[in-house]
Amino acid sequence: MIGVMRAEALxxxxxxxxxxxxxxxxxxxxxxxxxxxxxxxxxxxxFQMMSTSAIWAYFLLPMTATGLTALLAQMEHGPGTWxxxxxTPVPKWQVFTGKxxxxxxxxxxxxxxxxxxxxxxxxxxxxxxxxxxxxxxxPWWDAAKLLGKMYLASxxxxxxxxxVALRFNSFALxxxxxxGGTFVAVAATSSKYGIFFPWLLPVNMLASEPERAExxxxxxxxxxxxxxxxxxxxLSRRDWH
Amino acid sequence: MPHSRMNDWVIETExxxxxxxxxxxxxxxxxxxxxxxxxxxxxxxxxxKTTTIRMLLGLIRPQGGSIRxxxxxxxxxxRNALTGVGSLVETPAHYPHLTGAENLDIACHMAGLPRxxxxxxxxLVGLAGAARRRVKGxxxxxxxxxxxxxxLLGNPKLLILDxxxxxxxxxxxxxxxxxxxxxxERFGATVLVSSHLLGEIEQTANHVALMHRGKLLFQDTIAAxxxxxxxxxxxxxxxxAEALARVRASHADAAQLEDxxxxxxxxxxxxxATINRDLVEAGFAVSDLTLVKPSLESxxxxxxxxxxxxx
Numbered sequence: 001m002i003g004v005m006r007a008e009a010l011x012x013x014x015x016x017x018x019x020x021x022x023x024x025x026x027x028x029x030x031x032x033x034x035x036x037x038x039x040x041x042x043x044x045x046x047f048q049m050m051s052t053s054a055i056w057a058y059f060l061l062p063m064t065a066t067g068l069t070a071l072l073a074q075m076e077h078g079p080g081t082w083x084x085x086x087x088t089p090v091p092k093w094q095v096f097t098g099k100x101x102x103x104x105x106x107x108x109x110x111x112x113x114x115x116x117x118x119x120x121x122x123x124x125x126x127x128x129x130x131x132x133x134x135x136x137x138x139p140w141w142d143a144a145k146l147l148g149k150m151y152l153a154s155x156x157x158x159x160x161x162x163x164v165a166l167r168f169n170s171f172a173l174x175x176x177x178x179x180g181g182t183f184v185a186v187a188a189t190s191s192k193y194g195i196f197f198p199w200l201l202p203v204n205m206l207a208s209e210p211e212r213a214e215x216x217x218x219x220x221x222x223x224x225x226x227x228x229x230x231x232x233x234x235l236s237r238r239d240w241h
Numbered sequence: 242m243p244h245s246r247m248n249d250w251v252i253e254t255e256x257x258x259x260x261x262x263x264x265x266x267x268x269x270x271x272x273x274x275x276x277x278x279x280x281x282x283x284x285x286x287x288x289x290k291t292t293t294i295r296m297l298l299g300l301i302r303p304q305g306g307s308i309r310x311x312x313x314x315x316x317x318x319x320r321n322a323l324t325g326v327g328s329l330v331e332t333p334a335h336y337p338h339l340t341g342a343e344n345l346d347i348a349c350h351m352a353g354l355p356r357x358x359x360x361x362x363x364x365l366v367g368l369a370g371a372a373r374r375r376v377k378g379x380x381x382x383x384x385x386x387x388x389x390x391x392x393l394l395g396n397p398k399l400l401i402l403d404x405x406x407x408x409x410x411x412x413x414x415x416x417x418x419x420x421x422x423x424x425x426e427r428f429g430a431t432v433l434v435s436s437h438l439l440g441e442i443e444q445t446a447n448h449v450a451l452m453h454r455g456k457l458l459f460q461d462t463i464a465a466x467x468x469x470x471x472x473x474x475x476x477x478x479x480x481x482a483e484a485l486a487r488v489r490a491s492h493a494d495a496a497q498l499e500d501x502x503x504x505x506x507x508x509x510x511x512x513x514a515t516i517n518r519d520l521v522e523a524g525f526a527v528s529d530l531t532l533v534k535p536s537l538e539s540x541x542x543x544x545x546x547x548x549x550x551x552x
Contacts, residue, residue: 006350014338081334084391087298089323090351239301 004090004098011075012102020067021106024060025113028052032121036132045122045136049143050206052118057150057202059182060114065158066178068106072099073165073174082240092236096166100228103162104155111151118143150202153217155224157181157198163231195219249275250309251399251431252297257306259292266292268455270306274433274448277425281442281463282435283541284452290435291331293452294403297433298328310399327397327430329405333388337377341368341387344376348391362390367416381408389417393428400424402434406441414441421445439537449537453545463537470535470543474508476520477501477529484525488516501529508532 012018032052036043076082085095119138126133160181165174185199194200195216204216252274259267267289274280284290295301297308299315299322308315313322335344345359363369366386376384385408392400402421406414422445424430436442442449443463450460459466478484478501485497488504496503504516513530520527 003350003353007347010343010347010350011336011339013343075336078334078337079332080330083295083298083300083330084328084334084388085351086300087323087326087328087330088348088351089320089326091320241295241301 001094001097004094005101008098008102015071015075017068017071017106020064020071021110021113023067024056024064024110025117028056028060028114029117029121029124031055032118033125033128036122036125036134037129039132043132043134045134045138046142048122048134049118049139049146052114052121053143053146053150054203054206056114056147057205058185061150061154061202062157062178062182062185062199064110065103065107065154065161066175066182068110069103069158069162069165070171070174070178072103072106073162074171076166077169077171086240093232096232096235099166100162100232103158107154107158108151111147115143115147146205149205149213149217153201153205153220156201156220156227157224159224159227159231160198163227166231166235198224251276251278251311252280252433253309253312254293254297255307257293257296257303257308259289259296259301259303265455267296267303270455270457272450272457273460274431274450276431277429278448279421279425279432279434279446280448280450281446282433282450282452283437283439283442283537284435285437287454288437288452289455290437290452291403294328294330294401294433294435297401298326298330299323300330325395325398326401327392327394327399328401328403329388329392330401330403332407333384333391335376335379335384335387338375340373340375341379341383341390342372344387345391345394348394352395354395358394362393365393366390366420382410382413385409385413385417389420396428396430398430400430400432400434402432404436405434406436406438418445439541443537451541451544458544466537466540467535470540471505471507472533472535473503473505474513474516475501475503475529475531475533476516476527477531478520478525478527480525484520487520487523503533 032048036048076085086092122134122138161174161178164177168174181199185197185203188194188197188200189203195204195212196219198220201216201220205213207213207216250273252272254270254272257267257270258265270293272293282290292301296303297310297315299319302316310322310326315322336347342359342363345362346356349356349359360369363372366389368383368386368390371379371383376387379387385405389405392402405421406417409417418441421432421434424432434442434445447463448461449463449466451458475498476484481497481501485495485502488495488502492504494505517527517530
């Protein structure tokens with residue numbers, strides 16, 4: 001399995017996935033600095049953290065997951081690539097588990113960069129215009145907990161995106177699913193069934209009712225892990241033409 | 242079944258079948274490739290060669306029958322069966338944003354092989370000088386060589402190559418043929434090489450398996466195939482119709498040509514001399530006697546009833 005992961009890591013060299021990983025943190029940073037600098041009165045750190053996390057969970061997280069999973073799968077969708085990998089003695093489940101682990105690892109790295117972006121944007125905006133410096137102490141631990149939960153809750157969304165991207169030899173299909181899911185999520189927010197929608201599960205970490213957040217975390221995390229396992233099992237057993 | 246000992250089979254299939262919808266792609270295939278052979282796997286496009294190769298490599302499950310590579314069942318002991326197997330299935334696949342060396346590094350990581358193995362195979366296929374270039378700048382021939390280099394990683398004991406000369410220029414084809422022909426001696430490898438180009442197999446293989454419409458028509462050594470199709474004797478002379486009537490007494494399956502007659506079978510020098518003397522003494526003006534050796538193509542067309550659809 002270590003060999004499979006080393007191979008997966010090497011495939012990322014000079015790939016678009018590296019650029020995609022940087023897009024969301026950079027956009028978050030720029031957006032948050034501009035919002036902070038355009039405020040009429042100084043904001044507070046807690047609000048800054050919540051608003052930035054909301055932008056991440058609503059739009060940037062699903063779109064980043066869509067882009068990264070599609071790119072990871074697309075590397076293998078060239079003519080004969082799957083055949084070449086799967087005709088080796090490496091167990092098929094290890095090949096697909098490698099993809100799953102890499103997708104989760106990349107999303108974890110982007111989440112960590114978002115964490116850095118939250119605080120970097122607050123400090124930079126305060127440095128540019130000290131009158132707009134955020135009040136209160138930076139919520140280091142709260143931000144880590146919130147982003148960590150959003151990450152776990154996004155497993156189901158990642159599983160759906162990765163499953164579609166690996167199963168179908170198309171870039172357009174997983175991207176369409178990702179864009180569709182992200183926009184439907186906006187409309188589904190007010191629905192009582194929105195809690196079951198994979199693209200809304202990370203957003204529910206911001207819910208004021210603790211039981212709603214806990215349910216979304218459970219469904220996203222445990223459901224996502226279960227779906228990822230099923231995807232690995234299914235892909236390992238299907239024919240590869 | 243060909244006349245080799247059972248435990249010498251490197252590839253062994255028993256009753257392997259696979260259907261796609263209404264199409265029987267492979268039908269009760271009993272394929273046997275002996276150790277140390279360069280076996281040509283021949284058939285027109287759509288004969289079932291690639292489906293068979295995919296089943297051999299565990300990419301497609303057969304709906305019936307069993308497959309053993311090196312004595313190991315491809316499904317119940319997949320890891321053992323595929324250990325020591327190098328393959329090149331149709332188009333060689335690479336990561337174009339990586340260099341040739343990095344592409345091989347990926348295969349080395351997965352197989353747990355050291356980096357020197359990468360350098361060895363790059364030398365072997367003549368790509369050492371281009372190893373640091375990104376694959377997206379490689380020609381089709383270079384990509385094919387890189388695919389072969391990957392197949393040769395780890396000194397495989399069995400090479401399964403699907404149309405390996407696709408896209409190669411004449412010198413590349415020559416090098417590839419040499420490499421395939423010498424694989425048993427140089428690497429101790431058995432080779433199964435598929436192609437729809439019969440002439441190519443004639444120049445590289447010592448065994449042959451003929452496939453047509455999902456069925457195996459023949460498998461054994463090329464020498465055995467040629468023995469079963471001895472060719473004949475073409476005689477150029479005047480009045481071919483009269484000559485045909487005369488020789489039919491002793492050669493019932495003789496046939497008339499535009500400017501002569503054809504006698505199927507094998508003929509010694511003495512027999513040829515006798516036939517020539519008889520015809521000359523009967524007043525025919527014999528201008529030429531030629532021994533005709535059959536080609537794989539003519540044999541294949543004969544065995545498929547002329548429906549080989551060869552390209």
